[in-house]
Amino acid sequence: MIRRIAAVLNARNVEFLRDRSTLGWNIFLPVLLVLGLSFIFSGQGRPMFKVAVLQPTGQIDVQQHPFLQTKYVEFFALTDQTDAVRNVARHKIDMLLQFQPEARYWVNPEAPKGYILERLLLQTDPGIARAEVSGEAVRYADWLLPGILGMNMMFSCLFGVGYVVVRYRKNGFLKRLNATPLRPIEFIIAQVLSRLILIMAVTVFVYIGTRYFINFRMQGSYVTLFIVALTGAICLISLGLVVAARFTSEELAGGILNMLTWPMMLVSGVWFSLEGSHPAVQMLAKIFPLTHILDAARAVMLDGATLIQVMPQLSVLGLMSVVFLFTGAAAFRWQSD
């Protein structure tokens, strides 16, 4: 069994490494994206002031305080005070307000927008209690890098496995393998391992390469980050195998893969933080593996989260992987019916 898995694994690795265009695309695209986007977004602030309001109900009543009626400020509710204060420290939100049990605000004195908002707030409520939070601003490039790496991983896992296996089925290569003693589970394990090795190698390479150009933030442990990437890659590859299980049409598989990847790109927080977005969008984001991968990766890289602290995301990814793998293995066919 191991000999057969090793044979298929080796052949697939050779195929990938010799396909220079695919290899180059996998390595250089994310580097270019990080460089390009960090250049584009450098020096520009967000177009709007963002103020969070601590509300256990998750709803804001604008009649609660006259400041909440200020125009051109985006107010949104948060329930977790610790997270909210950390976001003020990281400059991710400009001010945090609380009205119960006492009126209070948190502001980062290093944040220019926080200063302006504070002046406005004190005009409407001079007696409100003040709390200072300090911390370095997280640059957009710092915040974006995990998103770019995660997005590259997502495309590589889903298309690299899903599309390739469908192509193998369509051109009859799977049928040829079916004529040998190779079993479906052996083929699937080989595909998962092959893609996993390649993805992890490419991701590490891109991480190191990007670090050379941009001195981005890394607060946590590299081992923890590696475990997050590994778990995420297994989950995404397993999802790719579900798509690859039966189809023989590359067009159909491509369409389904696009249907999976585009929502993840848009709502999993690759480009912009989901904080403050509609609760339905945040709920939708939770069904996608990429959301949990990026949450965990950013927690490690930006906030120095430990393995225990990212265990909730890792558990979700692990559970999703099991479901996807079982579904993919049960549905797998060497050829169309």
Next chain:
Amino acid sequence: MSGRHFTGSTRTINRDSDIKEDIDHSDPVLQVRNLVKRYPSVLAVDGVNFSVRRASCFGLLGPNGAGKTTTVEIMEGIMPPTQGEVLYEGHPIGPRFRDEVGIQFQSTALQDHLTVLETLQLFRRLYKHGADLEQVIQMCSLEKLLKRDNRKLSGGQRQRLLLGVALVNDPKILFLDEPTTGLDPQARRNFWELVERIKENDKTVILTTHYMEEAYRLCDEIAIMDQGKIIAQGSPQALLKEHFDDVILELPKADLPSPLVEFAFPVLERGDYIEISTPDVNLALAMLVERNINLNRMQVRPRNLEDLFLELTGEDLRT
């Protein structure tokens, strides 16, 4: 070939009586019993029975859509039958079967970016036991192609590689599904020589083809399929002897002053030629001379498998 029709009398065929048992089947390596394959709108294989003798070359012939590839893929264990069974050495096909057969499909893609040698090594490693790769390479004349990318092989080279892939496990049975389709005549003849070499090693070969010359040259026994059924079976020579006691006179149409109507023997139009089938050449020639037909370009040939198929089905084998 279009525009072909009989202008003389034809012989009525009793299909059930045409399966001639002229070969000893006491040691069958494969037995096909009452095989049926039904798709939602098509009955592809309709109750097929036959057995394949050990160390023989068995040919399944038929036009496209006759059901021969479906039959072979069920025999290979690639496709499940709707009904019936295939026995390998007296037992239903099991895991051992995969280890002991080699298969060359009608069309197969190989893994991109792998060389010929790497492709052979990949498939060799999928089997516990197998042939020495050096021997396979030599047998299939692949020595000069070992470092070449699969994608850069010509049609004939590719078929030789696919044959090599089918031989890496030193199979007892070799399935070849239309292995020479699309090859030029020289490449086709080279491939036949390869198969003849394999046959010399006492392997059982099961071949599907619609090239009659190929079947006649390679097969010890053939079964002709049409519309999912076997309509004739036996050795090529025995089948021809069974169905024909005549020879064919071929004449260019241009040499006929007028259409050959009310002739004593069956006349078949075949492109620019007519074919007269006759058991009595002297009589046929005398009748042609009597009609003042120029016989300078006339040819006399024996019956072949193409004629047999036409006789049995009324269809051209290559349509």
